[in-house]
Amino acid sequence: MATVTEKKKASAPKKLQHPKEQYMFWFENMLLQRRFEEKSGQLYGQQKIRGFCHLYIGQEACSSGAVSALKKGDKYITAYRDHGIPLALGTSPNAIMAELYGKKTGTTKGKGGSMHIFDKEVGFVGGHGIVGGQIPLGAGLAFAEKYNKTDNLCICYFGDGAIRQGSFHETLNMAMSWKLPVIFVVENNGYAMGTSVARSSNVTELYTLGEAYDIPSEPVDGMSVEAIHEAVSRAADRARKGEGPTFLEFRTYRYRGHSMSDPQKYRSKEEVEEYKHRDPIEQIRAVILENKIATEEDLENIDKKVKEIVAESVQFAEESEWPDPKEAYTDVYVESDYPFVMD
Ligand SMILES: Cc1ncc(C[n+]2csc(CCOP(=O)(O)OP(=O)(O)O)c2C)c(N)n1
Numbered sequence: 001m002a003t004v005t006e007k008k009k010a011s012a013p014k015k016l017q018h019p020k021e022q023y024m025f026w027f028e029n030m031l032l033q034r035r036f037e038e039k040s041g042q043l044y045g046q047q048k049i050r051g052f053c054h055l056y057i058g059q060e061a062c063s064s065g066a067v068s069a070l071k072k073g074d075k076y077i078t079a080y081r082d083h084g085i086p087l088a089l090g091t092s093p094n095a096i097m098a099e100l101y102g103k104k105t106g107t108t109k110g111k112g113g114s115m116h117i118f119d120k121e122v123g124f125v126g127g128h129g130i131v132g133g134q135i136p137l138g139a140g141l142a143f144a145e146k147y148n149k150t151d152n153l154c155i156c157y158f159g160d161g162a163i164r165q166g167s168f169h170e171t172l173n174m175a176m177s178w179k180l181p182v183i184f185v186v187e188n189n190g191y192a193m194g195t196s197v198a199r200s201s202n203v204t205e206l207y208t209l210g211e212a213y214d215i216p217s218e219p220v221d222g223m224s225v226e227a228i229h230e231a232v233s234r235a236a237d238r239a240r241k242g243e244g245p246t247f248l249e250f251r252t253y254r255y256r257g258h259s260m261s262d263p264q265k266y267r268s269k270e271e272v273e274e275y276k277h278r279d280p281i282e283q284i285r286a287v288i289l290e291n292k293i294a295t296e297e298d299l300e301n302i303d304k305k306v307k308e309i310v311a312e313s314v315q316f317a318e319e320s321e322w323p324d325p326k327e328a329y330t331d332v333y334v335e336s337d338y339p340f341v342m343d
């Protein structure tokens with residue numbers, strides 16, 4: 001029976017539909033995120049990194065595939081699982097690692113930590129801790145681009161847990177009415193903390209929620225960087241032509257727990273292993289080798305280079321200074337007569 005909610009198949013394109021350099025870019029770009037976060041996880045265990053820390057491992061295609069499809073000037077906004085996107089965009093790994101350490105040289109001068117990476121230069125507008133809070137902000141960024149008559153758009157990421165928030169529905173309604181140049185992306189990794197998508201709603205085909213607002217909406221294989229690149233390219237085309245938003249559901253998976261303190265009792269080891277067989281980096285490695293774009297040795301050398309970049313970022317963070325306590329009062333909104341904020 002053909003209904004609005006009829007299941008669409010997640011698309012996965014065939015081999016070598018892109019230039020060879022594109023595959024090499026994806027490989028290195030995703031590997032940098034993976035190695036950086038593996039290291040961050042270890043450093044957290046050593047208490048070098050403290051506070052909240054949510055790893056993106058397994059979801060790297062979601063950032064790399066969008067970065068390759070979009071252009072400079074476009075804006076990116078996401079939730080607290082936010083190390084991957086700026087790394088993919090080219091933010092200095094040194095500055096991100098220093099931010100994780102809470103050092104002065106960090107992207108937010110050590111004041112934001114893991115959940116609040118920002119980098120204006122590359123168009124990365126955070127890093128937000130309130131579930132669903134960044135969705136209206138993403139539409140606002142897109143509104144600004146339209147208002148200023150630029151050719152830029154905003155890609156606004158959020159998790160499957162965020163789409164039951166009122167802010168999601170209000171924003172989609174307004175963004176479509178105003179035909180804002182925005183790409184809404186739900187990174188459906190199956191869980192919001194320990195709650196599965198199926199436990200939180202009767203509607204598990206998340207992309208269909210966009211159809212309620214007449215927004216072109218589709219599911220995308222979130223473990224395939226090629227599929228993501230293509231879906232984001234189509235959405236960007238629509239946005240730049242003035243046709244308004246697109247809603248994409250990236251079907252992805254996080255291999256690690258929700259945050260660093262998660263016993264993961266809500267899922268089986270077999271389930272995690274199943275997704276690891278579809279690992280986005282391994283898929284691209286296979287395409288590269290099968291098509292002789294590069295040799296095993298070339299890929300090993302890229303891995304070595306990436307590990308050196310990560311090691312350098314750790315050294316940089318270690319050697320950086322702590323922020324001056326006075327720094328807590330800069331770059332923040334201060335009401336001078338507020339009784340608790342005083343020099
Ligand atoms: C408004 C609000 N409610 C609750 C929380 C607590 N919380 C932090 S993360 C999270 C789960 C969100 O899951 P999802 O949106 O699927 O993102 P994921 O962690 O899977 O990337 C919750 C409930 C919060 N930060 N903000």
Ligand SMILES: [Mg+2]
Binds near residue numbers: 159161187188
């Ligand atoms: Mg989730």
